[in-house]
Amino acid sequence: MKACGTVHKYGDNVDTDVIIPARYLNSSDPAELAKKCMEDIDADFVNRVKPGDIMVANKNFGCGSSREHAPIAIKASGISCVIAETFARIFYRNAINIGLPIIECPEAAKEIEAGDEVEIDFDNGMIYDKTKGTQYKGQAFPAFMQKIIKAEGLINYINQK
């Protein structure tokens, strides 16, 4: 499995309230949530994002509320993978459970910049910054997590078993 796209970059402690503000949680429709994704810290994100793009952030990405609407909004906006120095634990679980690939890699999170073209190989956890010509070794997904992601989430995975 691979992902490839342009990077959207954010800082520390991106919380789920800014990923998808509570005022939009009266909907749980992925397409509707995607239209509001990142609105409170990057209002133009929804206009710039293209299918396959990659989100990169620093530490504690996805902190705060347990709303699964946050990874759902990111995934539905077209993002193919989120790279961060660290993820908040509930977001980490939720992302895997809904089939949004995420990778912890402090070096990549620090050095990759907005607009870089990045390719990720999920089988070995390698991250290639094609703009800078650099590469990083992130955490590879264990086989069962890859299966969950391929099945588009935990529920489908459980059903397939």
Next chain:
Amino acid sequence: MGMTMTQKILAAHAGLDHVSAGQLIEADLDLVLGNDVTAPVAIHEMDKMNTKTVFDKDKIALVPDHFTPNKDIKSAEHCKCVRNFAKENDITNYFEIGEMGIEHALLPEKGLVVAGDVVIGADSHTCTYGALGAFSTGVGSTDMAAGMATGKAWFKVPSAIKFVLTGKPSKWVSGKDIILHIIGMIGVDGALYKSMEFVGDGIANLTMDDRFSMANMAIEAGAKNGIFPVDEQTIAYMKEHSTKTFATYEADADAEYEEVYTIDLSTLKSTVAFPHLPENTKTIDEVGEVVIDQVVIGSCTNGRIEDLRIAAKVLEGRKVAKGMRLIVFPATQAVYLQAMEEGLLATFIKAGGVVSTPTCGPCLGGHMGILAAGERAVATTNRNFVGRMGHVDSEVYLASPAVAAASAVTGKISGPEELGL
């Protein structure tokens, strides 16, 4: 190697004699919780599952509290979805608005959680029940769906940080100030993936409501759970509220902790978290002149009876500053009724405040107290992220009920001492 209190509870629920940090386990669940925002997503996920029935109709709690009383048509549809699901599955613990409250105040009050339990909830503040000596943690909707269907959840056994609390807090210093102090000290990811285990003789000086507000905010330090030992106060609370059998666990003497902090509670001052992170803390003597527009007293963090008593003590015989909007929202119907019988609600209304039905509304910028651009609020809630209570250019300052009430009177962030109390 010994086990922490959290590890012992997890081991018992996984049918294992011993677990260690990092180990992946599957644990039996005593309760699975969801609300009107997260449960509809979980119910939708359950619809996709081959298993359509719940594992135990008595071990699921559904509390529509976020956008209730229904704030708009979409919210009403979500609540209807939860209500229908509860009806179809004959869920024992579904709470309609007249019997409800904010979930994390409601569940302990209804006796649904006791010491030794393992609880997951599709709400990040599910960690609140650690105050009772239970392992409880927030999850997302998919985990909730899997939990409702199977009665099990997988966990990575957490490592832990130990907080040794000594001494007695001074008059206006509450559990809220202690937890804000701790988050200020270790940061919003200071306990990421870990347990926060509170121990020490200072705990005897903390009421159950203090402990609930501390365990509640463990998530604001990134923790998986926060947990208190079971003492006489815990047992008295459980006996008053629950008929469930409880089990007490203590950490082994040789349990491993990644860090140990000792905090003398008598040295702490009222503490305020400035925008836009709970870790941006200042003590009350450092806050300077911060003029505010709104004060919110309530939430799963600080909407219990003792919180309201403290606020009423500060507001008794006083008026809020001109132009100040004071919103008090008792956390449950029982707290509301008790506050009414004790005359606390009269004190709030006479002071120029409004009293709302229990709801999460203002805390998450849902409804019932949204801020406009440039406005500032002091709130006894738990998060002050960008746009949390409304406009992205509004600001939330987190504080205790005592500071919130005093600030409502002066119109700026103030401790009760400023009123001569």
